[in-house]
Amino acid sequence: MNTFRVLKTAVTDVAATTAQPGATTARTGVLNLSKGFTLQTPNFLAPTSRGVVPHLSPDNLEKNTGVEGVFVALEDFIEKAPQRVPPLYTYPSTLRSFISLPTSTFLLLSPRRSPSITCPKANSDANLSILTSVGFRDLPIKDYVSAVIRLEPDIVLGITDIANTVSPGKNRVQKMVNRTEKWLDELLGRVYAGDNAITDEKNGGKLPAVFAPILPLEKERQRLYLTYLVENVEKLSGLVFTAAESVDVIPQELEGLPKLQSDVTGGPHQVLEMIGRGIDLFNVGFVGTMTDAGIALHFTFSNDEAEGTEDGKEMLELATDMWDAKFATDLSPLEEGCECYTCKTHHKAYIRHCLEAKEMTAWVLLQIHNLKVVERFFGSVRRSIEEGWWEKGRSGFEAKYKKDMPVGTGLGPRLRGYQYKSVGGEGRLNEPAYRSLDSGDEGGL
Structure with missing residues (x-):
């Protein structure tokens, strides 16, 4: 039952x-x-x-x-x-x-x-x-x-x-x-x-x-x-x-x-x-969207979120774009203290290298980490309700983190057509894999 x-x-x-x-x-x-x-x-x-x-x-x-x-x-x-x-x-x-x-x-x-x-x-x-x-x-x-x-x-x-339609009739x-x-x-x-x-x-x-x-x-x-x-x-x-x-x-x-x-x-x-x-x-559809974009999540929900959110302090990002060139030589994990497989065995430089090489391992590692972040988040929310600090944790989270996710700057893995809504006049969903050797020709072969 x-x-x-x-x-x-x-x-x-x-x-x-x-x-x-x-x-x-x-x-x-x-x-x-x-x-x-x-x-x-x-x-x-x-x-x-x-x-x-x-x-x-x-x-x-x-x-x-x-x-x-x-x-x-x-x-x-x-x-x-x-x-x-x-x-x-x-x-x-x-x-x-x-x-x-x-x-x-x-x-x-x-x-x-x-x-x-x-x-x-x-x-x-x-x-x-x-x-x-x-x-x-x-x-x-x-x-x-x-x-x-x-x-x-x-x-x-x-x-x-x-x-x-948005407003259906009677x-x-x-x-x-x-x-x-x-x-x-x-x-x-x-x-x-x-x-x-x-x-x-x-x-x-x-x-x-x-x-x-x-x-x-x-x-x-x-x-x-x-x-x-x-x-x-x-x-x-x-x-x-x-x-x-x-x-x-x-x-x-x-x-x-x-x-x-x-x-x-x-x-x-x-x-x-x-x-x-x-x-x-x-x-949680947003998790896959962030992973496809090459973005690593790193938000947390805790009892002391409100600390350090005084006026004038810049709000934190919910995630990090791993396409950023500054990570090319960064040997630190995606998130310090994270116990996921990705953070325990690989570093930011490796993941960025895999993204640049279009190696699918990059998205595998990002997906493992991102799902772990969401798992911890929900576990903390449940604990906040049980222990009586839900409202404090929620208000602190809203004060600490920006509302919107960052936008990825690189190309994600090849996408299927149903992952897009059809809009007249839009360009190709994926760039051609091969291009002319003539540098002046931007079209694909």
Whole structure:
């Protein structure tokens, strides 16, 4: 059985003075999944590309990081179905086995990547528009539900019908609400009942944890859907958000469920803001973005952050661009005192050399270090709530560190097309590998 228990709630100054009784705020908890995984919250998931955390092989993920869960998108594996059945569907085992995920890491299955790329074709009642490795196509809702049954993830996200426009009209909002409820009802029906359901006999009672999506709409505009969630709360194991503000629309009856933010692109300041809103789990997309850019994270969250932040003192960077030429002869680790594999075995000069040489080892080492920084960060946040210094740590962090991440100055590893949003008139995504020997010709051969 999937359960979640809130251990301690941190009542912030703002919550104590302006919020209504029972208002959400930072909290610690423990999520127990029926398949044997236990997760302390607040915590993070690592996003994947085709089931793999970028730059890390499964053995490196297990040996050199503290990642406890990964975010996997089904659209990564669809390819040219139905014209050609994707290998994922013909493989005689589960998704965990297909991607060689370590047994110590839980697997969350989502229909789409997060943030998802906008598709030119809108969703329909029976289909979700997705972007595969070979282009846009439709994913029948029944196929996603069947994939959940077949692939046996530990956590599964319900499908959200999100409009392509920022301000959808009344009719589009009604479709969003109706479709999201209909699709979730179909998923719950297959998981808990029916001839094709996941049965106790098949999995020893180990049902996947179903996280229901919350629409990025005002409470009144999705009231009927929220009522449906309250009526089926015993079948739900969590909630998933695409917009942090949506946490404010949650009825009190759903507050006991863990809350997942499907993507975090803004860095640790955004994470702290959302933890203060009561979010428990985070898909930390910004980590991979920084690693790709050749940037090493080095922020910390501690009880004495406020010290030394007096007026006139320059705020610190959240990370360091390792392309900077000043690191060419620097034999110090990425971060003094860091216990990650990268900092214990390599120095800045080596990592910068690998970046300049386009050697993939650079991004492997940066990813290991960056994930360790995030792991320590969440561990300190949990400790701050348990020990009663959450508010002091948060205010000190905001006073000490700049809001924005630095911008990388070098070229990252070769990127896939779906990592960009299509914008008319933009240039090539990757520079050509070869150029003319004629120095006056800037074009590639």
